[in-house]
Amino acid sequence: xxKVKSNSSTTVRALIEVSxxxxxxxxxxxxxxxxxxxxxxxxCYLLSGGYDLLVVVEGESIQTVADFxxxxxxxxxxxxQTATHFLLRKYKEEGQIFKHAKSERRQNISY
Amino acid sequence: MPRVNAGRTFHIKDRCQxxxxxxxxxxxxxxxxxFFDLVxxxxxxISLGVGEPDFVTxxxxxxxxxxxxxxxxxxxxxxxxxxxxxxxxxxxxxxxHQISYDPEEEILITVGVSEGLDLAMRAILNPGEKILIxxxxxxxxxxxxxxxxxxxxFLKTSVENGFKVTPKQIDEAAGPGVRGILFxxxxxxxxxxxxxxxxxxxxxxxxxxxxxxxxxxxxDELTYDFQHTPMFTLPQMRxxxxxxxxxxxxxxxxxxxxGYVCGPADIVGGMAKIHQYTMLCAPITGxxxxxxxxxNAAGDVEAMKKEYDRRRRFIVGALNDIGMTCHMPQGAFYAxxxxxxxxxxxxDFARNLLLQQKVALVPGVAFGQCCEQHVRISYASxxxxxKEAVARIEKYLKKK
Numbered sequence: 001x002x003k004v005k006s007n008s009s010t011t012v013r014a015l016i017e018v019s020x021x022x023x024x025x026x027x028x029x030x031x032x033x034x035x036x037x038x039x040x041x042x043x044c045y046l047l048s049g050g051y052d053l054l055v056v057v058e059g060e061s062i063q064t065v066a067d068f069x070x071x072x073x074x075x076x077x078x079x080x081q082t083a084t085h086f087l088l089r090k091y092k093e094e095g096q097i098f099k100h101a102k103s104e105r106r107q108n109i110s111y
Numbered sequence: 112m113p114r115v116n117a118g119r120t121f122h123i124k125d126r127c128q129x130x131x132x133x134x135x136x137x138x139x140x141x142x143x144x145x146f147f148d149l150v151x152x153x154x155x156x157i158s159l160g161v162g163e164p165d166f167v168t169x170x171x172x173x174x175x176x177x178x179x180x181x182x183x184x185x186x187x188x189x190x191x192x193x194x195x196x197x198x199x200x201x202x203x204x205x206x207x208h209q210i211s212y213d214p215e216e217e218i219l220i221t222v223g224v225s226e227g228l229d230l231a232m233r234a235i236l237n238p239g240e241k242i243l244i245x246x247x248x249x250x251x252x253x254x255x256x257x258x259x260x261x262x263x264x265f266l267k268t269s270v271e272n273g274f275k276v277t278p279k280q281i282d283e284a285a286g287p288g289v290r291g292i293l294f295x296x297x298x299x300x301x302x303x304x305x306x307x308x309x310x311x312x313x314x315x316x317x318x319x320x321x322x323x324x325x326x327x328x329x330x331d332e333l334t335y336d337f338q339h340t341p342m343f344t345l346p347q348m349r350x351x352x353x354x355x356x357x358x359x360x361x362x363x364x365x366x367x368x369x370g371y372v373c374g375p376a377d378i379v380g381g382m383a384k385i386h387q388y389t390m391l392c393a394p395i396t397g398x399x400x401x402x403x404x405x406x407n408a409a410g411d412v413e414a415m416k417k418e419y420d421r422r423r424r425f426i427v428g429a430l431n432d433i434g435m436t437c438h439m440p441q442g443a444f445y446a447x448x449x450x451x452x453x454x455x456x457x458x459d460f461a462r463n464l465l466l467q468q469k470v471a472l473v474p475g476v477a478f479g480q481c482c483e484q485h486v487r488i489s490y491a492s493x494x495x496x497x498k499e500a501v502a503r504i505e506k507y508l509k510k511k
Contacts (some may be wrong), residue, residue, distance in 0.1 A: 104158075104159050104167070106163060107151065107161065107162065108150050108151055108156055108158040108160060108471055109147050109151065109158060109160035109161065109471055109473065110152075110160070110162045110163060111151040111160055111162045111249070111250045111251075111299070111473070111477070
């Protein structure tokens, strides 16, 4: 398994697709509120397409995030399905490009 | 009976067995070769000794090189280089400096400026003729003159005059047999450059003595404090200047090995004669990439220049703060601080710093005897590396 690149030295981040059965009159809002109220959830978006909510979760380790998904998110009523994607490497975020150090290809000394 | 030659002692018998030419044998051996080998053999060194950009060639330029290979451009080109590239260079110079060069007769694509230097000397020098070279100088200047059968006359400069040659020095050294002056600005290793006024004063003396100028302007785009003035733009100078430039430094394309020469048709024609027999042509992939660079990489050059300038200000300030006197270089990506405070020679300082603190730089003595108390620091290295290197140099100085 690829080594997970954490967001900082102490956290890992996962993007979680959440499929929901909408509730009468309130649609997705109530269930979304229950989800985004967890402090582990850093962002939460309602999307068009193949699933309903995109939830960004941060935790201290892969296990922490997996436990959150299993114990709190998947088991929530009206949540039909989740798909969890751990972030492996950050190339660009909020317009900022993250360059990873490349090995020095030059000779150490030259005229 | 022992004889002494180039600092070494050998016997007549040895001389008879010499399999290389006397001219090559007498090339001054590099006193710092052993130091270079020491650096190259060490790991985990912070190197401020690299004479090339730390940036990778802009992606769109690399992409053009890749694309040209995919399209099957793997052949020789015209000896003088791809006409489209020569036309692009002519158009660039015309637009920027309002001076025209004929891409058919007055521009030659070379394998870096290094080849251009060699060709220029071989094309213009008769045996024993002299070329003036301000010191400190780029390491190849002396050898290309002597390999062409000429004699290099070094004009010493110092930190007091900003490491710049003066018109008076040129005037005094000029005379019969002196064909011209060879110099680079901004300068490797000092970073010194010349204002338009300073160049006009030099041009006046050059014209007075009917000399040529072999002008190495490879670092022209990396001029920080004033606008770079090419020597050929000065009045009545176009026909006595051999202008050398290329893509290595400004466009971070050292490995592509593409330079160019602009000059009067007779001299460029002479250089092309030698080039066709010795090099045939510059590599086609590099030439393709160079066309793209010239047309579309101005923004990349500007961004790299901005970053070099940021580092320049940091490194010069930091070196002065820790007690290494350093003048402010006006161009290129080199600082040239004094090591006088250590009481060591430039070579001893460089060797001890390397062994004790794992920081590599180039001893000034590589660039002429007048630089014995200086070292060349390349700031073509990340800001973080520069900060760490300065901290280590400070540690070294405190232990002295």
